[in-house]
Amino acid sequence: MLTDDEIARQSLHATRFTTYWLDSLPNAHIDPPLERDIHCDLLIVGGGFCGLWGAIQAKEQVPQRDVVLIEAFGIANGASGRPAAIMSTSVMHGIDNTERMFPEEVKELERLGKENMDEFRAAVERYQLDCDIEWNGEMTVSIGDQGLEAIDEGVALYLKYGHDAKKLNKSEVQSEINSPIFHAGVWSKKRSGTVHPGKLVRELKRVAMELGVRVFEYTPHVANKRQGNQIIVSTPHGQISASKVMLATNAWAAGHKRIRTRVSAIRDRIVVTEPLTDEQMASVGWRHRQGIYDTRTQLNYLRLTKDNRILFGGRLGYFYGNNTDPTLDKTPEPYIRLINAFYQTFPQLKSEIRFSHAWSGPIALTTRMAVHYQRYHQGNMVFAGGYSGFGVTASRFGARVALAILYNQDIPETKMAFANTQPNYIPPEPFRWIGAKITMYALDTVDEKGGWRKLWVKMVEKMGFPITL
Ligand SMILES: Cc1cc2nc3c(=O)[nH]c(=O)nc-3n(C[C@H](O)[C@H](O)[C@H](O)COP(=O)(O)OP(=O)(O)OC[C@H]3O[C@@H](n4cnc5c(N)ncnc54)[C@H](O)[C@@H]3O)c2cc1C
Structure with a gap:
């Protein structure tokens, strides 16, 4: 047997x-990489849900805004092409996590989550997104x-x-x-259900481009610097000068020397x-x-x-x-x-x-388990990410608030704690690897074997990592 x-x-x-x-799905149409120097008002880095929703909302808010999106590989290369795609209302990885992180703001964050899901649904209908919802x-x-x-x-x-x-x-x-x-x-x-994430991400790209967003695939952001009132982003075959930059690179941000102190x-x-x-x-x-x-x-x-x-x-x-x-x-x-x-x-x-x-x-894991914002170049470049395993619809909200931060929009969300605080520090290698290895092993076996594993999981949670949520 x-x-x-x-x-x-x-x-x-x-x-x-x-x-x-x-x-x-049939092979995707790949838009050509950037091969010259260009200028735009808003540059979005990353072609997953967060970047695409950021691009769409930026055009919806100000149609004449010149928006460019660059993606290091093909659209949907990251988490957005690979989730279970169970859609939940929460924008903070569930109500229990919201209570844990922002006890003063739970009621408002829950209201914002419902609003986000209703707007998500309205957008699916308005743009006739074909995505098996x-x-x-x-x-x-x-x-x-x-x-x-x-x-x-x-x-x-x-x-x-x-x-x-x-x-x-x-x-x-x-x-x-x-x-x-x-x-x-x-x-x-x-306000919850399931979606085909591969179809959704491709449909979002279609809508972004119909709204006038210029998309360059196989165009990685390599470096950035401030020059006057512009941010200059280098890619392998061209430079982009932009007034504002939104980094929607999720787990890849763990390759950035400052962002990775908070993101694993x-x-x-x-x-x-x-x-x-x-x-x-x-x-x-x-x-x-x-x-x-x-x-x-x-x-x-x-x-x-x-x-x-x-x-x-x-x-x-x-x-x-x-x-x-x-x-x-x-x-x-x-x-x-x-x-x-x-x-x-x-x-x-x-x-x-x-x-x-x-x-x-x-997955971009932080001790918050939900979106946070890191501001660079006097707030003209913002990283928005860290959705953990809960970002298919929450990333639409995360991108909306990122735009509000970038453009100093006077909306209550930008004054809330979630938009102005950082998750805890995560130690560098090799401590990160050692801690993660023991934790993954404990998680794999704790339900069958208990013992020290229970204590370890509890200790990791006490350190601020809600790994069982
Ligand atoms: C296995 C799994 C299951 C999940 N299940 C669910 C679920 O059921 N429900 C749910 O709500 N969420 C789920 N999630 C989480 C959800 O998929 C993510 O939160 C969401 O897709 C994040 O979108 P994003 O745009 O922030 O990141 P991503 O989709 O990862 O996009 C980041 C993009 O940035 C690009 N990039 C990186 N570096 C650069 C660079 N230097 N220059 C240009 N581009 C760059 C990457 O190639 C990538 O395409 C799951 C995730 C995983 C991995």
């Missing part, structure tokens, strides 16, 4: 170690009885801040999704099955197709794709020097443990399901 690890290895036999979201809600499920308290706390928090929330007991949650380890759930149906580039991993047959779908249930998070210490998240594949994610990794593209993640080994968690969740699919894709993506 084969062990679970052996079954998992077999299931990865024909897997493509690349993001399903981009692999399932399903507004089916998000659900947190308790794994066994250990997570029951977390579910009750989740329900209370949702209701306290005016969200809809339905608590489900064991039989109700299992009639939604047929997993024997789900013992309760909380389902918030409004970690990886999170995902596997995607082949499309389920009708019988397999019937065995799983999942009629309402919610995006799901669980209460494991190292959280797993899952959702369905339009063609009924199960996406299952959540296994963190860190590679020395904030490596944003490790070769190890293009081999089966790092995904075996994740697939074992999949088998525990859906034992009815074990042995018969294959995984078509497995990949990892870069």
